[in-house]
Amino acid sequence: APGVYNTPDTDEYVKLDREVLELREGKLAVTLNNQLEEVIFFDQLELVAVDHPAGYDVFPDEKLLPGPPYADFRILTAAGPRLPLSATDGRGSDLLPALREIDREYADLVRPLPYKGYAEDSELLLDLGEVDPDRALLLMHAWIDYADSTSNLAASQAGLKLTPPYLQVQDERGNWVTVDERMGFPAGLPKTMTVDLSGKFLSDSRLVRIVTNMRIHWDQILVASGPAHSDFVTHRLRAETADLHFRGFPAWVSPDGKQPNVYDYTRISPEGGWKVHVGGYTRYGDVLPLLEEADDMYVITRSGDEIEATFAVDRLPELPQGWVRDYLVYVDGFGKDMDVNSASPDYVGPLPYHGMPGFPYGEEDGYPLDPERREYLEKWNTRWESRWNGTAFQAMIPSVARPSQTVVPSVARPSRP
Numbered sequence: 016a017p018g019v020y021n022t023p024d025t026d027e028y029v030k031l032d033r034e035v036l037e038l039r040e041g042k043l044a045v046t047l048n049n050q051l052e053e054v055i056f057f058d059q060l061e062l063v064a065v066d067h068p069a070g071y072d073v074f075p076d077e078k079l080l081p082g083p084p085y086a087d088f089r090i091l092t093a094a095g096p097r098l099p100l101s102a103t104d105g106r107g108s109d110l111l112p113a114l115r116e117i118d119r120e121y122a123d124l125v126r127p128l129p130y131k132g133y134a135e136d137s138e139l140l141l142d143l144g145e146v147d148p149d150r151a152l153l154l155m156h157a158w159i160d161y162a163d164s165t166s167n168l169a170a171s172q173a174g175l176k177l178t179p180p181y182l183q184v185q186d187e188r189g190n191w192v193t194v195d196e197r198m199g200f201p202a203g204l205p206k207t208m209t210v211d212l213s214g215k216f217l218s219d220s221r222l223v224r225i226v227t228n229m230r231i232h233w234d235q236i237l238v239a240s241g242p243a244h245s246d247f248v249t250h251r252l253r254a255e256t257a258d259l260h261f262r263g264f265p266a267w268v269s270p271d272g273k274q275p276n277v278y279d280y281t282r283i284s285p286e287g288g289w290k291v292h293v294g295g296y297t298r299y300g301d302v303l304p305l306l307e308e309a310d311d312m313y314v315i316t317r318s319g320d321e322i323e324a325t326f327a328v329d330r331l332p333e334l335p336q337g338w339v340r341d342y343l344v345y346v347d348g349f350g351k352d353m354d355v356n357s358a359s360p361d362y363v364g365p366l367p368y369h370g371m372p373g374f375p376y377g378e379e380d381g382y383p384l385d386p387e388r389r390e391y392l393e394k395w396n397t398r399w400e401s402r403w404n405g406t407a408f409q410a411m412i413p414s415v416a417r418p419s420q421t422v423v424p425s426v427a428r429p430s431r432p
Contacts (some may be wrong), residue, residue: 132162
């Protein structure tokens, strides 16, 4: 709403598809691209290897929530996930065929309103069939068309409010009762989120109802039941190398005419058509020391920047017979867009930090400029962007955004493709 800002959830675990991974001389290489009209502050990067018997899959309990408190990291296990018995909307339409496979065929639930990210209220009713009430898990693959600050402002002026998904079950009388007000929603582009239903059923009914007015496009929904597994083993790896460079912009295309578009990494353009926040960015080259822990000393990136990190997975123990290894990429940090109604949308600064009371903040709550962080700002953030919307932009930059009061010359981009 006007003047109301959310609280960042600064970390995320992204599961990689082990079926398409290829090691490079025993190393796993991961690239992190900033492809939007945003400044992204990467604070910590790790790889989490999860070794487990091949008889079940593992998933990070990862999703976006409408606000704090945010859940602690945990791994959920699923053996033999299957389709629900039925899936319908509030009008009785059969949605199950669209939810069978991850195939960009989405359940027909979204009725868009004139505000980005907003839709008419929708209901998704799932009959889960026979599941253990003490251990049931939904695996929900989807993408979301986000609301932004401007659409939130416009919608609030029209008396509308976003309703993040909430989940209901039936009690003994058949009444719908909300048992999870903060079910969560998928973070951006297509991925699988988990919804733990364990202990949430109030009767013998295994019907669940999910209500929201967000533009969430469900591609596949599976249900898993049975006992949780705890014999998996995790290994956390710091990056062995991390290089920051200008990569450019992969083509943003739709292979089948459907949304969302996907990135074609084989077709790179030097221009993305985005504006750039004014301020100091991290200089190109080795940035490994900045990614080792969450300490508010970031790799600060603009659109077109890329971090390539390698992890020495060949140092991990050999897998027991019948086991497989999954990988989760863990990242901690902040992001800020250029929506005119977002906080501080034109400049890199003021810098966010863990523990800040809110953003934007006042001078008394500023970024902690102790000697270590002052040295960080002046040593690392020497790539100065003073262009906004493609033209020279002269302005007084907030002091926290500039490494020092000394004029820092622009650093030319390397001649990379």
